[in-house]
Structures are given as structure tokens and as C-alpha cells.
């Protein structure tokens with residue numbers, strides 16, 4: 001059906017505005033690429049996989065969410081921005097993502113594409129332990145679902161020790177009731193060249209009794225075998241072992257630092273160890 005002449009004129013004018021905006025977005029992306037080129041020279045990024053700066057990414061995302069307004073869903077901005085960031089990170093040092101497909105594989109694939117976009121290669125792995133082994137012998141990233149009481153061995157034991165892979169971030173980064181790609185997961189990376197001091201530390205602990213979650217520490221996963229309880233715990237970076245034991249309600253037999261993350265953004269629900277409201281948390 002043809003439009004009245006005045007509507008046609010108005011439509012043409014609006015489409016010209018949209019074209020001008022798209023031209024600006026495209027030009028700015030090209031400009032961003034040139035800036036990242038100069039940054040590579042200063043950072044001296046040479047080894048594959050070592051271009052990530054998760055603390056920097058977290059504070060950039062916080063700034064974007066704080067400034068966001070209007071009808072466009074903030075998770076759309078997050079997704080577009082993730083595609084941009086991953087592309088520019090891979091231009092500095094190429095990597096693929098090894099994905100644990102043992103738990104909710106379709107949701108894992110969605111999550112991987114939401115956060116790492118379509119320029120990255122995804123490698124399906126049979127379980128979390130295979131992801132850790134892959135990241136250990138390579139410079140790729142890994143994505144592991146958080147399956148709190150799942151079957152199998154405590155895969156996070158593979159992160160204990162010097163030079164082993166580490167947990168670098170926690171997904172989804174923005175917690176909101178209405179969002180795509182909401183499966184809780186952890187990103188595993190080779191040790192980073194200059195990691196930002198994290199807000200939250202992840203610990204692999206063993207204990208004779210169950211750890212109590214809450215009271216400022218979070219239990220992400222637990223397994224039990226032969227009376228030994230293996231637990232993956234998240235705690236604020238300023239808590240020492242005694243404080244963690246007091247909050248966990250039991251003594252710990254062993255405790256090892258297996259990663260550090262920035263707190264995500266809580267748009268819905270109460271603040272937690274892993275999520276701070278917008279305006280709090282510095283991403284570092």
C-alpha cells in the first residue's frame with residue numbers, strides 16, 4: 001500500500017537520519033580499531049589469549065549501564081558491546097572458546113555466542129574437566145556451567161597450583177529478570193599477563209563438614225566423595241581464611257585461590273557476593 005505524500009517525506013527524512021547514525025556508528029567502530037592498534041603497541045600483546053583485561057571490561061560495562069536510557073533493552077547494548085570487545089580482543093591475540101556441553105548444551109551455546117559473539121570459534125567439550133585440561137594446554141578460553149550439586153569429580157581442582165588456568169569472570173554479568181543467555185557459568189583463562197586486582201576471589205576448599213552459604217560468602221558448586229567435601233566458594237577479596245571459616249560455619253582442611261572476578265551488575269534482586277547494584281562495585 002502506498003503512503004500519503006507527507007508521510008513519504010517524513011519517512012524519507014527519518015531514514016536519512018538512520019543512515020547518518022549508522023554511518024557514524026560504522027566510522028566510530030573503524031576509529032576504535034585504529035585506537036586498539038596503537039594500544040597493542042603499548043601493551044606489547046604478543047602471546048595468544050593474553051589480551052584480556054576483565055577488570056577493565058567490567059568497569060566499561062558498568063559505565064555503559066549507568067548511562068543507559070530509553071526503550072532499547074540494556075542487554076541488547078551489552079550483547080552488541082560484547083561482540084565488539086571480543087572482536088577487538090581477538091584482533092590483539094586470537095583465541096577460541098572451549099565450552100562444557102555436559103549441562104544444558106543449548107543454553108551454553110547461547111551464552112557463549114551472547115558473550116563472545118560470532119567471530120570466535122566454539123569447541124564443544126564433553127565436561128568441565130576437559131575444558132580445564134584444554135585451557136591448560138592452550139591459550140584459549142573455557143566456559144563452564146555452574147552446576148551446584150552436579151555429578152562427577154570437582155573439576156575446579158584442576159585450577160589449583162602455579163601456572164594453572166584461573167577463573168576470570170562470572171556470567172551473566174548483568175543480573176536481571178528479563179534477559180537472554182541467563183545460564184550461570186564461569187569463564188576460565190590461562191593466567192593473565194597483568195590481571196586487575198579482583199573484587200571477589202574464588203577458592204577451592206576441602207572440609208569434613210558442609211559449608212554454609214550466605215553471610216557474605218557464596219557456594220558455587222559442591223561435590224562429596226568418601227567423606228571429603230570439595231566446595232567452590234566466592235568471597236570478597238578482603239576476607240582472610242579465618243573470616244571465611246567463621247562465615248562458612250566450619251574449619252577448612254585446605255583452601256586454594258583459583259581465580260578472581262569483578263562483581264556483576266544487579267539490576268534486579270538484592271546485592272550479593274557476585275552482584276553489586278549499579279553505582280557500587282568498581283569492576284576491579
Ligand SMILES: O=C(O)C(=O)C[C@]1(C(=O)O)C=C[C@@H](O)C=C1
Pocket residue numbers: 036039043051052053054056057084085088089092
Ligand atoms: O584496554 C585494553 O587493554 C584493551 O585491550 C582494549 C579492550 C577494548 O576493546 O576496549 C579489549 C580487550 C580487553 O579485555 C579490554 C579492553
